[in-house]
Amino acid sequence: MPTAYIALGSNLDDPRHQLLEAIRRMRLGGLQVYSIAPFMETRPVGFASEHLFLNSVVAVHTTATPEELLAQLQAIEREMGRRHKSHDGIYSDRVIDLDILLYDQSVVTTLELTIPHPRMCERAFVLQPLSDIAPELTIPTTGATVAQLLGALPS
Structure with a gap:
């Protein structure tokens, strides 16, 4: 059964509750969540906000294809009140953000x-929680491990 790594982030409406609720909904949707990184508080990246983010990464086993998994995660975002994704690289506060980081060692490039x-290899708020649960995982497009990429980030 394929393994996927999913990033979670929230900076509105009790972020801890939002992350736990997203994980609960993933499980209800049939994803086998088998590892959850410790939650970490971070400043917003790419926009200014008075609200700090809470971020994590979960590892799941799934029978869904990458496209089906994306649809499932987007449905959870909508159900939880997410109104829109970023547009043209402009980010904003959000109740929940769910992103597929990796799906086995697959490389997928479609319009969606x-x-x-x-951008996962540039973001400490993604690499740190991913490293907490899978430091030796190799990123297929770089050949580097998560721990190596995290160590290469500027302080």
């Missing part, structure tokens, strides 16, 4: 989906 996530 890019795996590995295109």
Whole structure:
């Protein structure tokens, strides 16, 4: 059964509750969540906000294809009150954000989906929680491990 790594983030309406609720909904939807990274508080990246983010990464086993998994995660975002994704790289506060980081060692490039996530290797708020649960995992497009990528980020 394929393994996917999913990033979670929230900075509105009790972020801890939002992350736990998203994980609960993933499980209800049939995803076998088998590892949850410790939640970490971070400043917003790419926009200014008075609200700090809470971020995590979960590892799941799934029978869904990458496209089906994307649809499932987008449905959870909508059900939880997410109104829109970023547009043209402009980010804003959000109740919940769910992103597929990796799906086994697959490389997927479609209009709707890019795996590995295109900016994951630049983001400490993604790499740190991913490293907490899978430090030796190799990113297929770089050949580097999560721990190596995290160590290469500027302080």
